[in-house]
Structure formats: structure tokens, C-alpha cells
Amino acid sequence: MLSFILLATVMTVGALGVVTLRQPVHAALSLVGTLLTLAITYVTLQAHFLAAVQVIVYAGAITVLFLFVIMLLNAQGDERAHRLGWVKPAAYVTGVVVAVGLMFTIFASPTTLPDAATISAALQGGNAGVLGEVLFSQFVLAFQLVGVLLLTGIVGAVSLVERRAAQEDREQELPATTQRERELTRA
Amino acid sequence: MLSGLVPTEYYVALSALVFVIGAVGVLTRRSAIMIFLSVELMLNAANLALIAFARQWATAGAAVALSGQAAVFIILAVAAAEVAVGLGILVAIFRYRHSADVDTLSGVRL
Numbered sequence: 015m016l017s018f019i020l021l022a023t024v025m026t027v028g029a030l031g032v033v034t035l036r037q038p039v040h041a042a043l044s045l046v047g048t049l050l051t052l053a054i055t056y057v058t059l060q061a062h063f064l065a066a067v068q069v070i071v072y073a074g075a076i077t078v079l080f081l082f083v084i085m086l087l088n089a090q091g092d093e094r095a096h097r098l099g100w101v102k103p104a105a106y107v108t109g110v111v112v113a114v115g116l117m118f119t120i121f122a123s124p125t126t127l128p129d130a131a132t133i134s135a136a137l138q139g140g141n142a143g144v145l146g147e148v149l150f151s152q153f154v155l156a157f158q159l160v161g162v163l164l165l166t167g168i169v170g171a172v173s174l175v176e177r178r179a180a181q182e183d184r185e186q187e188l189p190a191t192t193q194r195e196r197e198l199t200r201a
Numbered sequence: 202m203l204s205g206l207v208p209t210e211y212y213v214a215l216s217a218l219v220f221v222i223g224a225v226g227v228l229t230r231r232s233a234i235m236i237f238l239s240v241e242l243m244l245n246a247a248n249l250a251l252i253a254f255a256r257q258w259a260t261a262g263a264a265v266a267l268s269g270q271a272a273v274f275i276i277l278a279v280a281a282a283e284v285a286v287g288l289g290i291l292v293a294i295f296r297y298r299h300s301a302d303v304d305t306l307s308g309v310r311l
Binding site for chain 2: 113167
């Protein structure tokens with residue numbers, strides 16, 4: 015219980031950091047902290063394989079992709095005021111109301127956890143072997159669809175980049191004066 | 202109370218809290234990158250709830266209990282694809298508009 019409270023505190027602080035920090039890089043690093051805490055929480059829930067995948071895929075690959083894009087675009091945080099000024103306070107109020115309501119709903123009907131032996135027998139530590147067995151028998155259709163989705167994602171990402179390269183070639187072919195004019199009108 | 206396994210409610214409550222924080226982030230941030238980060242937070246909160254429920258259903262047998270964890274695995278793959286395509290679109294928008302501010306991206310508004 016003590017370790018859970020510690021993990022929950024770190025995770026909540028990290029999540030609040032993602033939402034409140036101004037610099038995108040700081041927010042992304044805060045997200046890394048939250049995701050690593052989540053991985054530890056998965057270990058306490060006997061999902062060891064998913065904890066490893068969480069560290070490798072989320073805290074590793076996805077966050078590096080985020081940081082790469084943030085630094086590539088040199089993106090700045092939110093500077094000016096919101097165009098719809100009432101959205102921000104309304105969002106905070108809604109968030110607090112929903113959180114309190116969910117807490118009441120969750121703790122209204124306490125559940126009894128099965129004993130440790132039953133949990134260990136059913137989950138078997140959530141290792142890759144047992145998880146793979148379920149994935150390739152019950153979830154084989156979903157697994158195939160995820161494969162198709164990933165392929166579509168790759169093709170989509172490549173097509174986005176490719177179209178951009180072709181347009182840049184066309185821009186470079188234009189005379190210098192025309193390009194200067196285009197930049198002025200764009201600015 | 203201070204020893205033994207933590208009940209499922211606590212994990213679900215933590216998941217709900219992180220989800221709400223992520224939702225507030227989606228509503229309040231204006232930079233598209235920050236909105237993406239908040240969406241990742243929401244996805245991970247859902248994953249935490251699924252894994253907590255997988256442990257709760259241990260009495261129903263290995264196949265049922267582990268299906269929660271298998272769902273999380275599939276969500277992870279979908280999230281990875283979503284991030285790759287989403288950040289690609291973001292880079293494309295940034296090249297055109299020189300800003301990732303969602304307030305200025307009202308081109309498809311009726």
C-alpha cells in the first residue's frame with residue numbers, strides 16, 4: 015500500500031506536469047516520468063511483459079519521437095491568451111467535478127480481490143509466453159488488424175513526407191524573386 | 202490495510218485521476234503537440250484500468266484474466282501508429298502555418 019501511494023503521488027505529479035508546464039520539452043520529460051511510474055505499477059499488477067513493453071515502446075520510442083518533433087519544429091509553448099477565454103476555467107471545473115464523481119462511483123462498491131495464489135495461477139506473472147498464447151488464440155483477428163493498421167500508418171507517414179518533398183522541389187525551381195514575394199505574402 | 206495486495210478500486214481511481222488530468226490538458230492547451238501529450242496520458246490511464254481489471258478477474262481463469270493484458274498490448278500498438286501518423290501531420294501543418302496553435306487551424310470550420 016505504501017509503495018502504491020508513492021507511485022500514485024509521483025504519477026499524479028508527472029501528469030500535472032504534462033498539463034501545466036509551459037515548455038514542450040519539459041512536458042515531454044514529465045510524460046517520461048509518468049510512463050516509467052506506470053511501468054512500475056504494471057509490475058505490481060503482475061503484468062511483467064507489458065511493463066517491459068511500456069518502457070521500450072512508450073518511454074523509449076514514442077517519447078523520443080515526441081522530443082524529436084519538438085526539437086525539429088522548435089515549437090514554443092502557449093504564449094498568447096486563449097481565443098475562447100471561457101474554455102479554460104470551464105475545463106478545470108469540469109475536470110474537478112468529473113474526478114470527484116468518479117471517485118465516489120469507484121469507492122461506492124468495494125470489491126474483494128481474489129487471494130494471491132489464484133492471481134498468480136491465472137496471470138502467471140503476465141510473462142510473454144502466456145500473453146502470447148492468449149494473443150494468438152483469442153485475439154488473432156485483432157492482432158492481424160493491428161498489423162494492417164501499422165502498415166497503413168507507415169504508408170501514410172511516408173506519403174505525407176513524400177508529397178512535401180515534391181512540393182519543395184517545385185518551390186526551389188521557381189525564380190528567386192517569386193519565392194521572395196511568396197514569403198512576404200505568407201508573412 | 203497497510204500490508205497485502207492493493208484493492209482494484211485504488212488502481213481504477215488513480216487511472217480515473219490521470220485520465221481526467223489528461224482530458225483537462227486536451228481542453229486547455231493550445232499547442233497541438235501538448236494536446237498530443239495529453240492524449241497519450243489518457244491512453245495510458247485506460248491501460249492502467251485494464252490491467253487492474255485483469256487482476257480482478259483472476260478467478261475466471263487464465264484466458265479471461267489475460268485478455269485484459271492482451272487488449273493493453275493491442276492498444277499500445279495502436280497508440281504507436283497514432284503517434285507516428287499524428288506527428289507526421291503535425292510536421293506537415295507546421296511547415297505550412299509555422300505554428301502548431303490549434304486556434305488558428307479553423308480551416309475546416311463550417
